Amino acid sequence: MHAEDSEILEKFASDSTRNEAFNLLLKKYQQKIYWHIRRLVIDHDDTDDLVQEVFIKVWKSLANFRSDSQLYTWLYRIATNESITFLNRKKQKNNISLDETAGYELAETLEDSPYFDGDKAQMKLQRALLTLPEKQRLVFNMKYFDDLKYEEISEILGTTVGGLKASFHIAVKKIEDYLLNTD
Numbered sequence: 001m002h003a004e005d006s007e008i009l010e011k012f013a014s015d016s017t018r019n020e021a022f023n024l025l026l027k028k029y030q031q032k033i034y035w036h037i038r039r040l041v042i043d044h045d046d047t048d049d050l051v052q053e054v055f056i057k058v059w060k061s062l063a064n065f066r067s068d069s070q071l072y073t074w075l076y077r078i079a080t081n082e083s084i085t086f087l088n089r090k091k092q093k094n095n096i097s098l099d100e101t102a103g104y105e106l107a108e109t110l111e112d113s114p115y116f117d118g119d120k121a122q123m124k125l126q127r128a129l130l131t132l133p134e135k136q137r138l139v140f141n142m143k144y145f146d147d148l149k150y151e152e153i154s155e156i157l158g159t160t161v162g163g164l165k166a167s168f169h170i171a172v173k174k175i176e177d178y179l180l181n182t183d
Helices: 005-013 015-041 044-064 071-094 101-112 120-130 134-145 150-157 161-181
Strands: none
Touching: 005 015, 005 044, 005 071, 015 044, 015 071, 015 134, 044 071, 071 134, 071 150, 120 134, 120 161, 134 150, 134 161, 150 161
């Protein structure tokens, strides 16, 4: 059973229980953050590196966490921002548009990955997701895979709920079209 966020924050505030609190935080959120990032950057090694960076940032910043948002939305925001920064750096380094040719490159990475053991249907869904613009893919992943509410996604991304619903709806339509019109 996972510790409550309030318990984690309380323990983190004390020097004597700070490490224990961070271990509880890792147990509760590390896997969720891993899969959130993995769906964005695809590559396992890149994901591992980003998860480490995210939790280093969390360790350094948790003492300053103001409880005006929930802990997991704060963590998702950090993970999302780190992932987008990473993808933008990769895009600039390779001088490509992430919304265009990078989707193909990411799909190849996915197929070659020893960590992906998905069947043909899962591979087709992942390929469909990679055809989406970055924001639509992000919204779809958070809603569909992470099962977050629109209000939570809104808080993480700083976007209106109406805009998120529109992005999700458009993403679903594009995915349906892809799945119906490709072999």
